[in-house]
Amino acid sequence: MAVQWAGLSPELLLTVDRSSGELLRAQLERQLRDAIRTGRLRAGERLPSSRELARSLGxxxxxxxxCYAQLQAEGYLVTRVGSATRVAPCAPTAPAGPPAERTPEAPRLIADFRHGVPDLASFPRADWLWAVREAAHRMPTADLGYGDPRGSRDLRTVLAAxxxxxxxxAADPDHTLVCSGYAQGLALTLQALASAGVRAVAHEDPGSPATATGSIRGAGLTPVPVPVDAHGIDVAALEGTGARAVIVxxxxxxxxxxxxxxERRHALLAWARRTGAYVIEDDYDAEFxxxxxxxxxxxxxxxxxVVSIGTVSKSLAPALRIGWLLSPPALTAQLTExxxxADRGTPTLDQLALALLIExxxxxxHLRRMRTLYAARCKALRAALAEHAPALRLTGLAAGFHAVVHLPEGADEQAVIVGARARRVGLYGMSALRASRATEPPQLVLGFGDVAERAISQGIAAVGEVLQR
Incomplete structure (x- = not known):
């Protein structure tokens, strides 16, 4: 489908060489034919008006x-009086290559318990539009420049408060940096630590190996998994790794x-002070x-x-790509540079809109509304498990919008996932989040942030059917 360019006369890059000896009209006809044959101009696309093209080429x-009349006669263009000149629907084009193999579409899921995704339908569109309009109205002209790499002073002040x-x-606007989400914040922090002489970075296991180990290796550092138990990261095990930074x-x-x-909090900070190490705090869904x-x-x-990294990806939506770093004073200058x-700074208008939204x-x-919504879904998940799979134990529901389901001893985690997928339910195993990829003990990580209550009930019913088999 051709792009329908707005405006009186869409621009088109063509050139003429008056010293080549080739007639100017012949040059123009040749370039337009080539543009259509190669697909640079697609069927149905508008060409510039004859007046505008003549003006731009002299x-x-x-x-x-x-030229247009000749190409119309050859079947390349169609022209109607009072209407734009367009590429003909049946204009000759270069032979197409073999069609790309199409992956068959997966059946639509009745429930997809993917984790890390908030309720996208609840994004406060009206409030965000108000904030963007108000920010655009209020922002000084000077703020349209590049500005401070740390981010808008207005947002840093509001965020710190x-x-x-x-x-x-212990937030200070001077040591707060705005970034494009958690991934960039972590990458910048790891680069700064590498420059400071850190060589190994520990991370929680289970955790987020794709983000943690990928970012750690991307900074030229060595990732070191450290086990997590019912009280959090095992600080005694951390001390034996030799790492001088840890992501928690x-x-x-x-x-x-x-x-x-x-007690683990105090032990972790005592380790950091004693060894001169840094703790990278992922302030993950702490609002809920x-x-x-x-x-x-x-x-x-x-x-x-401690370097604390937060975002609005869970509280508002991942698409906003706004996060922040609370930096130790010793790292602020390096992180700012x-x-x-990296990018000269995060988009200022969005920063000012977020500052207004918070102020x-x-x-x-919005957060109060979302807490009520997620609490209701949490309750629906408990009720569905009690009805359809009462033997399963559920943990991790004190906060956030995901939970851990403990499958019966000896259950095949992958078989349950495959069986549920056959019933159009998306499930995700804990094994993918372990450094060793171990499938024991068998567990599922159920995200319910973007799953309606009715879908939760239907999805867990399917899980119960799989387990009965």
């Missing part, structure tokens, strides 16, 4: 009209859902907690040893 309008209030963080999810461990115990008030950020206890080299109270209102 030719007479009559010459261009004669918000994180001090909501996460008990203390507020709601990904994917087990456990909270880092108070159902058993009690959210716990404070680890960064608030040791701002000089790395951010400048106006609309962000808090």
């Amino acid at each position: 030719l007479s309008r009559g010459l261009v009209q004669d 918000y994180l001090r209030r909501i996460r008990a963080a 999810t203390p507020a709601h461990q990904w994917p087990t859902g456990v909270l880092l115990a108070p 907690r159902y058993d009690r008030e959210p716990v404070g950020a680890l960064q608030g206890l040791a701002a000089d040893r 790395l951010k400048r080299i 106006s109270g609309r962000h808090d209102r």
Whole structure:
């Protein structure tokens, strides 16, 4: 399908060489034929008006009209009085290569328990549109330039105040950097640590190997998995690795859902101070907690040893690509330079819109609504398991929007996933999140952030059928 260009006369790159000896009209006809034959101009696409093309090439309008008439006679163009000149629907083109193999479409799932995705339909579109319009109206002309690589001063100030209030963080606008989501924040941090002499970085196991180990290796560092138990990361095991940095999810461990115990928090920070190491805190879905008030950020206890990374990917939507770093003062200058080299800064208008969304109270209102929604889905998941698979144990539901289902001893995790897929239910195993890819104990990680309550019930019913077989 041809692109329908708006405007009076879409531009087209053509050239004429007055010193070549070839007639100007012949040059123009040849270039237009080639553009159509090669697919550069597709069937149905508009050409510039004869007046505009003549003006841009420094030719007479009559010459261009004669060129169009010739190509119309040859079947390349169609022209109607009072309408634009377009490429003919049946214009000759170069022979196409063999058609690409089409992957058959997977059947539509009745429930897809993919994790890490919030309820996308609940994105506050009206509030975001208000914030963008208001930001565009208020922003000074100077803010349309590149600005500070750390990000908009307005957003850094608002974020620092918000994180001090909501996460008990020791946040300072001067040591806050805005980034394009968690992945960029982690990559910048690892590059800064590599420059500071760090060679090995520990990460939780199970955890997010695709993000953690990929980013660690991408920075030229060695990833070291450290086990997680019911109290969080095993600090005693961490001390034996020789790593001088560790990535943790203390507020709601990904994917087990456990909270880092108070004694482990103190032991982790004591290790960092004693060895001169850094803790990279992924403040993962800390806004959503159902058993009690959210716990404070680890960064608030040791701002000089902890890099805290947060985003709006779970609270609003991943598509916004806005995150932030709370940097130890010793790393701020290096992180700022790395951010400048990477992309000169995150889009300013979106930053100002987010600042307004938070300041106006609309962000808090959205979070309250989402807590109620996710709590209801959490309840629906418990009820569905009690009805269709009562023998299964469920953990990790105190916060966030994913849970861990413990399959019966000896169950084949992959067989359950395949059986559920045959019933149009998407399931995901814990084995993919273990460094060793071990399938024991068999567990499923169920994300319910983007799954409606009815779909949760239907999906768990299918899981029950698979287990009965």
